[in-house]
Amino acid sequence: MSPGPAPIVLDDVHVRREGRHVLRGVSLRLTERRVAVVGANGSGKSTLARLLNGLVLPTSGRVHVDGLDTRRHGARVRRRVGFVFTDPDAQIVMPTVAEDVAYSLRRRGLSRDEVDARVAHELERHGLAGHADHPAHLLSGGQKQLLALSSVLVTEPALVVADEPTTLLDLRHTRTVARRLATLDQQVVLVTHDLDLVADYDRVLVVDEGRVVVDDGPEPAVAAYRELMA
Numbered sequence: 001m002s003p004g005p006a007p008i009v010l011d012d013v014h015v016r017r018e019g020r021h022v023l024r025g026v027s028l029r030l031t032e033r034r035v036a037v038v039g040a041n042g043s044g045k046s047t048l049a050r051l052l053n054g055l056v057l058p059t060s061g062r063v064h065v066d067g068l069d070t071r072r073h074g075a076r077v078r079r080r081v082g083f084v085f086t087d088p089d090a091q092i093v094m095p096t097v098a099e100d101v102a103y104s105l106r107r108r109g110l111s112r113d114e115v116d117a118r119v120a121h122e123l124e125r126h127g128l129a130g131h132a133d134h135p136a137h138l139l140s141g142g143q144k145q146l147l148a149l150s151s152v153l154v155t156e157p158a159l160v161v162a163d164e165p166t167t168l169l170d171l172r173h174t175r176t177v178a179r180r181l182a183t184l185d186q187q188v189v190l191v192t193h194d195l196d197l198v199a200d201y202d203r204v205l206v207v208d209e210g211r212v213v214v215d216d217g218p219e220p221a222v223a224a225y226r227e228l229m230a
């Protein structure tokens with residue numbers, strides 16, 4: 001069963017950090033299943049992504065996910081929003097592959113058997129079943145990113161936000177991770193510098209100096225971004 005997109009609403013969001021305007025008045029309603037965010041280094045993409053799970057709070061304005069204000073309902077928002085970081089080492093917390101995925105299911109009132117079954121299923125989907133009992137730190141970079149994705153997806157989030165998840169990966173693992181994101185039932189918001197990855201997305205936002213300056217389909221948005229960077 002597809003959970004359907006969780007509406008994401010940003011209402012005149014400003015983020016200031018140490019006197020800098022990182023985001024300047026971003027208003028968006030994101031209901032498409034595949035939304036990509038592109039833009040130059042330092043333009044504010046990560047900050048925009050982190051707003052969606054309450055990791056960053058607006059200095060002014062509001063962010064709602066599924067009707068929940070990220071400022072008031074951070075914990076509930078984070079249960080709905082799975083976040084994948086660029087560097088999987090930042091989110092792998094347990095010694096072995098299976099333990100790491102199981103850790104995401106702690107405090108959910110599931111039986112040991114249910115946890116084991118869900119972990120096994122998730123590892124199978126990501127080609128990691130044969131590594132279940134291996135030390136997580138011995139996986140390759142690409143396998144680690146698939147493990148990080150498994151640990152996020154095992155919780156069945158309504159929305160998956162991925163902040164440059166393929167930046168550290170080779171071409172083969174980039175394709176594997178991109179394909180996995182592309183085939184998820186969930187709504188996906190992908191921040192990326194890899195313009196090939198956004199071709200099949202429903203909507204592409206171009207961020208520049210803290211503003212969304214282009215909001216369009218992939219072809220016109222990428223063309224506008226190339227022009228902006230020329």
Ligand SMILES: Nc1ncnc2c1ncn2[C@@H]1O[C@H](COP(=O)(O)OP(=O)(O)OP(=O)(O)O)[C@@H](O)[C@H]1O
Pocket residue numbers: 017018020022039040041042043044045046047048
């Ligand atoms: N906590 C913070 N304190 C100070 N400055 C910050 C903070 N967070 C972000 N910034 C600044 O805000 C700007 C936007 O940062 P952000 O990480 O959102 O950019 P980005 O578009 O994701 O960049 P990249 O493509 O390089 O990852 C940068 O100039 C960054 O230095």
